Amino acid sequence: MTTRPDVLRAAPALTLALFLVPIGAGLLGTLAPAFGVLPAIGESGFTLDAWRTLAEQPGIDASIRLTLTSGLLSTALALVFACGFAALASSRPGIARLERALAPLLATPHVAVAIGLAFLVASSGLLVRVVSPWLTGWERPPALAIVRDPYGLSYVAGLAIKETAFLVLMVLAAQGQVRAAQALAAARALGYAPLVAWAKVVLPAIYRQIRLPVYAVLAFSLSNVEVALVLAPGTPPPLAVLAMRWFSSWDLSLYPVAAAAATLQLAVVVAGIGAWRVAEAFVKRIHRAWCERGRRTGLAGPVLALGGAGGVVSGVAILAAIGVMALWSIAENWRYPDALPRALSLRTWERALPTMSDLVSTTAAIAAAASLLAVILALACLENEARRDLKPGARALWLLYVPLLVPQIAFLFGAQVALVRLDLDGTLTAVIWAHLLFVLPYVFLSLADPFRALDPRYARIAAGLGASPWRTFFTVKLPMLARPVATAFAVGFSVSVALYLPTLFAGAGRIMTLTTEAVTLSSGADRRVVGVTAFLQAALPLLVYAAALAGPGLIAARRRRVTLREGTP
Amino acid sequence: MRGLVLDDVAITLDARPLVGPLSLDVAPGEVVTVMGPSGSGKSTLLAYVGGFLAKAFAARGRVLVDDLDVTGMPPEKRAVGILFQDDLLFPHLTVGGNLAFGLRAGVREASRRRAIVEEALAQAGLAGFADRDPATLSGGQRARVALLRTLLAEPRALLLDEPFGKLDAALRQDVRAFVFARARDRGLPTLMVTHDAEDARAAGGRVVEVG
Structure with missing residues (x-):
């Protein structure tokens, strides 16, 4: 028997190192300059100057307040929408059928949703046009800041609408694991109305399962830049946008202030998640007392029904957002207050084609590379786990969520400094690596359940037939997992396409994708060009999703045809 | 009839x-x-x-x-009360909480609800179990609690x-x-x-x- 060094054994460590090292180094690289340690510009003494400057910034307190309120509110809304939808779906098959629309909603990037929503609801947007001037009397766009309103309401709505789809997916998956239908039946037999029963007996069981995804949504809502640039107010903007402005100014003396703002952003996310946890404990106590009072009907019913309606409206809003972007991209002449364009043409597409083909190929190359790497790493970790019969603990799951919980801006800045040292900044390698940090968790989560659910007896039978573990992996397991692998790739692809800050930082502003371009254009460019860019940004992951769903099916269909031909005499 | x-x-x-x-x-x-x-x-x-x-x-x-x-x-x-093959005690509530969940809401005061729950437990030979976690009960005890919960809903x-x-x-x-x-x-x-x-x-x- 030969003993070869087993590369597989190193897979988990390698995977963790690939994403924990940049995050750790990045955090350090952000923290140090915030406290005056920035060797690159000759500063190395500990000082709180940056914090003093930060505290003196006009509107900094308003910015923190806006960040916290919009983040907490949008997450709470998305959670109520998602729970309402799941509760309705568990008692109404008609609603449950809408689950099929989930994949396109998940695949649509945040920026595309935000831009499309802005096209819909802006004071010169489609909705106003449809009712003007005959109903509103507005002969010209009203001077109303509906998008980027000072209270951040459109920002909250945009985040909630996009995150609902993700939380619906998580809630439905959790519901499948906790035998929700039986608990629901038991509660209804005791006289509880369906939605009240759901709130009392299903919700506590699933919440435990979706807690990490909820924290990830909260962390993103508290710290994203891309949705904020399109939908949030600008004076003052949310904290992450503020930090971003200072980072991207050419003034090196602003770097420590930017680093302090990014550090503050980390503290805001920690505080936000902490506040959420406190609220969880509080709600848990109230919930228990509420269960023990024995009321069979109540406010929970209408609240969940309303939330479910909000969930459905969110889905419709995303589809409408994609639609209005497509319409703008082919609009020839669409003046206010015409409800529809006077003429349609492909002129904008023709003119944009050279730029777009570059953007699409860069975006697709980065997304495909990052997703492929992520699929390989995830498969290696899972196969290692299967061969060694390891049981992954809850702590491993937390590690996986680290890139989704730590605010991007808090470590990307420091990571960029490290990339400059390694002479990697602005290279495709750096961008792909940065994308991998965010793609890997989603790819792993989407692959893990189907991989672990695979009947281990197939591998045992193959071994009994004399197949080596690797041969079993490639000729038995992988083909059986073709569909989940393809889906995981598509999930990773759509995550990568949507990434904004990682592209910007690791690409040092030199590598442009559809997303960075869409964000840049969204502030004031021709709506038709924005429409082309944002529509492509939404369409690209959708195409990959569709291919991932169809591909394995086609292969299987061909196999059946072949068998049939060979089998018939 | x-x-x-x-x-x-x-x-x-x-x-x-x-x-x-x-x-x-x-x-x-x-x-x-x-x-x-x-x-x-x-x-x-x-x-x-x-x-x-x-x-x-x-x-x-x-x-x-x-x-x-x-x-x-x-x-x-x-x-119509139902007992399934699984007892389906709700894991997020205590034994007493599960019974209170079954008890009709017409009984309003918390102390009265608690008394009814404890009495039901005592009659079933489960006195003092109200604050226990259902997961700590034996199969037979769980089955009894499931029946009590159903009966409290009248x-x-x-x-x-x-x-x-x-x-x-x-x-x-x-x-x-x-x-x-x-x-x-x-x-x-x-x-x-x-x-x-x-x-x-x-x-x-x-x-x-x-x-």
Whole structure:
């Protein structure tokens, strides 16, 4: 028997190192300059100057307040929408059928949703046009800041609408694991109305399962830049946008202030998640007392029904957002207050084609590379786990969520400094690596359940037939997992396409994708060009999703045809 | 008449007859056992009476509880208690919390609710269990708590869906005696489905064969 060094054994460590090292180094690289340690510009003494400057910034307190309120509110809304939808779906098959629309909603990037929503609801947007001037009397766009309103309401709505789809997916998956239908039946037999029963007996069981995804949504809502640039107010903007402005100014003396703002952003996310946890404990106590009072009907019913309606409206809003972007991209002449364009043409597409083909190929190359790497790493970790019969603990799951919980801006800045040292900044390698940090968790989560659910007896039978573990992996397991692998790739692809800050930082502003371009254009460019860019940004992951769903099916269909031909005499 | 009445009930799946037609009167305090092999549709019959029939099935006939036609009603309006094969105690509530969940809301004061729950536990030989986590209970104890929870909701009929199937032999007799005694004391018309002849014998009532 030969003993070869087993590369597989190193897979988990390698995977963790690939994403924990940049995050750790990045955090350090952000923290140090915030406290005056920035060797690159000759500063190395500990000082709180940056914090003093930060505290003196006009509107900094308003910015923190806006960040916290919009983040907490949008997450709470998305959670109520998602729970309402799941509760309705568990008692109404008609609603449950809408689950099929989930994949396109998940695949649509945040920026595309935000831009499309802005096209819909802006004071010169489609909705106003449809009712003007005959109903509103507005002969010209009203001077109303509906998008980027000072209270951040459109920002909250945009985040909630996009995150609902993700939380619906998580809630439905959790519901499948906790035998929700039986608990629901038991509660209804005791006289509880369906939605009240759901709130009392299903919700506590699933919440435990979706807690990490909820924290990830909260962390993103508290710290994203891309949705904020399109939908949030600008004076003052949310904290992450503020930090971003200072980072991207050419003034090196602003770097420590930017680093302090990014550090503050980390503290805001920690505080936000902490506040959420406190609220969880509080709600848990109230919930228990509420269960023990024995009321069979109540406010929970209408609240969940309303939330479910909000969930459905969110889905419709995303589809409408994609639609209005497509319409703008082919609009020839669409003046206010015409409800529809006077003429349609492909002129904008023709003119944009050279730029777009570059953007699409860069975006697709980065997304495909990052997703492929992520699929390989995830498969290696899972196969290692299967061969060694390891049981992954809850702590491993937390590690996986680290890139989704730590605010991007808090470590990307420091990571960029490290990339400059390694002479990697602005290279495709750096961008792909940065994308991998965010793609890997989603790819792993989407692959893990189907991989672990695979009947281990197939591998045992193959071994009994004399197949080596690797041969079993490639000729038995992988083909059986073709569909989940393809889906995981598509999930990773759509995550990568949507990434904004990682592209910007690791690409040092030199590598442009559809997303960075869409964000840049969204502030004031021709709506038709924005429409082309944002529509492509939404369409690209959708195409990959569709291919991932169809591909394995086609292969299987061909196999059946072949068998049939060979089998018939 | 008082009690549980199944009037000409027939259930079909994809136009194939599955159960019935079946007419059955279960008097208050009586336990009627429906027996049949697995796949005979006996649990489907119970789901129909409880209001949980899956959309794939079609059914005709009527179900009456104390003369009230509940056929078209959702499960929560029927006042029909069900014990499943799994006890389905809610893991996020204590034993007492589970019983309070079953106790009707008409009893308002917390102290009164607590007293009723503790009394029910004491009568079942589970005094002092109110603050326990259901996960720390034995199978037999859990089965008792599940029945108590159902009874506190004051049902007018009781359905037993192979409720002893998961208990080991030694416990089964105990729990069986406990459940049947309670149902009789309360004068509940009880319909049990099982494939275990011993269950039917212990129930001591009529036996209906299906399938």
